[in-house]
Amino acid sequence: MEVTVYTTEIxxxxxxxxxxxxxxxxxxxxxxxxxxxxxxxxxxxxxxPERLEGKEAMRAYMSELPKYIRFGSFHDVTVRETSDGVVIEADGHHWDAVTGDPYAMRYVWVITRRDGRVAVLRDYMGPRRPRPEES
Structure with a gap:
């Protein structure tokens, strides 16, 4: 399988x-x-949950996220294309939805695609790390 780093953009x-x-x-x-x-x-x-199968399971899980996280931006992105998907590494800069405290989280996503859509997303998230508020 040929792997190519093709961008630093998601x-x-x-x-x-x-x-x-x-x-x-x-x-x-x-x-x-x-x-x-x-x-x-x-x-x-x-x-x-370790595995969400189908859109309804994902919908139920994702609808709870606003209670915990305010999404921000992604930095230090590396993207590698594979024959049937993509591997993405990124640092997420987000906020705790309850306290408003900023935090960073490292992600690695291993994504298998089929017919132009995500068939499997393996979401490897690191622990939350404090970060100073960005100016």
Missing amino acids: PSWLSAAAAGLAAGDIDAWLDAFTDDGVHEFPFAEQGA
Whole structure:
């Protein structure tokens, strides 16, 4: 399998989906997935879901996120294309929805695509790290 680093920008199809999710438009996020799409969290905390199968399971999970997170921006992005998907590494700069405290979180997404949509998203999130408020 040939792997090519092709950008330091999150692909437009994923960026648009993430922007929709940040704005509370869960359908914009789900539109990026196949109907039978899977969103996995291999490093999920105990008691948290490790696998969401299908759009309705993803909708239920994603609709709870605004209680916990205010999405910000992604920095230090590296994108590697594979024959059937993409691997993305990024630092997310977000805010705690309850306290308003800023934090950083490192992500690695291993995404398998089918027919131009996400079939499987393996979402490896690191722990929250404090960060100073950006000016």
